[in-house]
Amino acid sequence: xxxxxxxxxxxxxxxxxxxxxxxxxxxxxxxxxxxxxxxxxxxxxxxxxxxxxxxxxxxxxxxxxxxxxxxxxxxxxxxxxxxxxxxxxxxxxxxxxxxxxxxxxxxxxxxxxxxxxxxxxxxxxxxxxxxxxxxxxxxxxxxxxxxxxxxxxxxxxx
Numbered sequence: 372x373x374x375x376x377x378x379x380x381x382x383x384x385x386x387x388x389x390x391x392x393x394x395x396x397x398x399x400x401x402x403x404x405x406x407x408x409x410x411x412x413x414x415x416x417x418x419x420x421x422x423x424x425x426x427x428x429x430x431x432x433x434x435x436x437x438x439x440x441x442x443x444x445x446x447x448x449x450x451x452x453x454x455x456x457x458x459x460x461x462x463x464x465x466x467x468x469x470x471x472x473x474x475x476x477x478x479x480x481x482x483x484x485x486x487x488x489x490x491x492x493x494x495x496x497x498x499x500x501x502x503x504x505x506x507x508x509x510x511x512x513x514x515x516x517x518x519x520x521x522x523x524x525x526x527x528x529x
Contacts, residue, residue: 418473422480423463429481430459433490458488 434455462484466472472480485492 415473419467422473422477423467425477426466426480426484427459427463429477430484430488430490431456433485433492433494434459434488436494455488455490459484462487 434452466480466484469475482492
C-alpha cells in the first residue's frame with residue numbers, strides 16, 4: 372500500500388470516528404434534554420397538585436363550616452355541601468388551566484373559589500383568624516420630671 376493511500380484511509384477513519392462522536396454527543400444531549408423536560412413536567416404537575424390540594428382544603432373548610440352552621444336543615448337545599456364540593460372540583464379543573472394558577476396569591480384563589488361555588492370565604496378567615504392584626508397600642512410617652520434644685524445649692528438670686 373502506498374503512503375498516500377494509507378493517509379487517505381487514516382483521514383477517512385478519523386472523519387468517521389468524529390461523526391460517530393458527534394452523533395453520540397447529540398444523542399446524550401437529547402437524552403439529557405428529555406430528562407430535564409420530564410423533570411420539569413413532573414415538578415410542574417406536583418406544584419399544580421399541591422396548590423390544588425391547598426385550595427381544596429381551605430375552601431372545603433368554608434363549605435363544611437357553613438354546613439355545620441346549618442345543621443338540622445334539609446341538605447337537599449342549594450347549600451348542600453356535597454354539591455358544593457363537586458362544584459369546587461369543577462372550578463379547580465378549570466382553574467389549573469389558567470396561566471397564573473401557580474403564581475397567583477393562594478388566598479385570592481381560595482376567595483375566588485368560594486365565591487364561584489357560593490360559599491362564604493369570610494367564614495374561612497374567621498376560622499383561621501387571618502384578618503389583619505390590629506396595630507399595637509403605644510403607651511403615651513412619659514415626660515421626664517423637671518429637675519428640682521437641691522437643698523444644698525443656693526437658689527439663683529440674680
